[in-house]
Amino acid sequence: MKQIPYWLDTAPPLPDRSGKDLPESADVVVIGGGLTGLSTAYHAAGKGADVVLVEKDKVGSGASGRNGSMCTQGITIGVGEARKRYGQERARELYDAFREAVDVVEELTQKEQIDCDFNRSGRLGVAYKPQHFESMKATQRDLAENFDHETTLLSRADLRTELGSDFYHGALLDPLSAGLHVGKYVHGLAEAAERAGARIHERNAATGLTRLPGGGFLVETLRGTIRARQVMAATDAYTDRAMPWFRKRLINVGSFVVVTEPLGEERARELIPNARLVVDSKNIGHYVRLTPDHRLAFGGRARFAPSNPASDVRSGDVLKRELTEIFPQLADIRIDYVWGGNVGFSWDRMPHAGEENGLYYSMGYCGHGVQMASYMGRAIAEVMDGHPEANPLRGLGFPKVPVPFYNGTAWFLPFGGAYYKAKDRLR
Template sequence: MDLLSMWEGTANNSMNRSLLEGEECCDVVIIGGGFTGLSTAYHLQEKQCSTIVLEQGKVGCGASGRNGGEVLTGYLGSMEYWTEKKGLHAAKKMWQLSLDSIDLIENIINKHDISCDFKRNGDFLAAYKPSHLESMKKDQEFMASKLNYYGIDIVEKNEIKNELETSFYSGGRVDYKSAHFHPLNYTLGLAKAAEKLGAKIYERSEATGVKRNSKNKFIVRTDKGKVIADNLVIATNAYSGDLNKIVKKSVVPVESIMIATESLPEDVVEALIKNNRAVSDTKNLLYYFRRTGDNRLAFGGSGRASSKRDQNRIYENLLEGMLSVFPQLKGTRIEYRWGGKVGFTQNMLPCIGQLKDGAHFAFGYGGHGAAMASLLGKTMAEDILEEGDPDNPLRIKKLRSIPFHNQHSKAVGVMKFYKQFQDRFFG
């Protein structure tokens, strides 16, 4: 399903980096050239810690360059839910981390003048049903009373035209701290920033094996070379292959797909999403959409295809979804369609930690990686430098495989069918 994404089609000029050949040595070798791995390299190089990044394709070819570019506060599930699960102290820290993650991205973009259409205009969560709007009102009250967060406003159904030119939704809420950007251009800019600080990035250099030598150093092999390092970072998320079975079995990859229209007249796209916010909705099989820097509508949703025929069908269904929200776009040409993988952990939270052999990992962003991945990359850098916060609520002591992981594709298919059924018949 890896069709040409709109982000690739509209990207800034990218470098053609060499592949790893021969033997290299560094302080930290990082597997994965997306948000997480590049942020780890960037923050380590800031502290004069030498890094090598190994990317199996090109920088940003995975989720970091294919996602919706919605840089959102929070996590899957409400903060009231996470307060019940983890306690108020941990929930407060979790929420602050989500705010810090967006601040970090904004600071990196400004410091290195990364051209990626970053807009911090907030996000709009659209209520699919009236009952969902009532839940948002309770959530707003909880956030203010328990987490001292007042950056949320409720939009009633009769006010929705102030946000979206649609009658599809029953209102919604605005969170003013969220943002959106061109994710691939941010990734490319982050890579260049890390390289300016001394990081080495090798593309088309898939890690094929990891072991420890007699001096307790990590040796990471590729087809044509190897890297010897004191520390190892695994930052592969939903694109984890067979390199490490524990990591692979601890994250479930779920397909997400997007389409993008042709460039629209500025007044048309401004009317669709009035305040240029990142938008998502509360359907179980959600839609998410936004304006782009070149005046397109980028529209995403859930997708899983086993054949070319299925692939065409799911994109047709997504187009129907876009037209159900914005029927005024009927006849508009779709110029791009593409898909990618989102990584989910068993408890639906991103996680960070170390394996038994000492390798560091962070993954499982559940659709919030555009925000959280850069921060967890920085956190891994701090851990390696022994500067990390041991009380980080996303830290786990032991990584455990998800039971029946090899059946996850069937389970995801059943889950999506069930959630689609819920969206149609239940509030």
């Protein structure tokens, strides 16, 4: 069993972008080489800015190379909660931003010819409890009437045409969500950013930031100091002590994925005939999808523990057990990959982006970052170019985690996790 993300293992080998001397200055320094940072670098360089991106490790080594590879429709907090908090008009604007984010990924892959298996295969939201299916009925009406988004309800019997499992009580099918191969996408976006003129420096962490009196920043890195007119923090759940303001606002949640041995096309199609992205309605939920080479990828929070090699193996065992509860026919299946990563959550479960004390940022995507990071990179490049209205998340603030002395270590997660897991067990 390999303990590396399937997506990075099956993407073309990455060039080595480390060991380069840092220039003395740049218009824009981007900190972090995930989808947020790469998209910001690509779009800012495309506007003619001189861009340097510094990445602590390799591009895609954070959450961007470790995720479920799904661009799913929908706002993180759900449309009902969005309306309650922000009113219908603002909720609709935000919903549209999440929807447009998937379009941005599609446009980027087409424009830059990134061959990454982008496919609008649709998202199947499956009901874990009968009452979840009842609330899906209301959501379907709400989406159609107030958000101009047509979805299809599937009864438990109908669901048999979409899923080789009797585990769920029905589903809501969204046709616009897309799957892709995120390893190939991250690589392609890094290459596109370089073609646009951005310079990527890997294995070079930013270690400190000093705001300059006349504007701009000095960015200290492991390989020297660079002066920048503008700086973008794109470090999400991997934000380290170099940027403590964000660490007080982010909760990093360990999340894990297993990928089976290749199943062959026929067997794979028996499990998910139309290759949907399947996401369940539990509090501590799961998702399952096929890979381009007919394996099954199955992910979820499994345990409330950080990701490290030993923890990933334990989480993989939990996921394998949960996978076979849903698909008993896979009891003998071999797991070929297991890995984990950090998902960046905010206290209010919304992503946040803007400017803090001169420093631009976008983070806290709460599990919707594949598309939102790509989209927000474009938006922040516009904001840095003098168009603050391009930020769809403007005005949302970025609330601190209201736990005394909180500095980014979420010691309380196992307690909250145990509560929600117990609620899930009451079926």
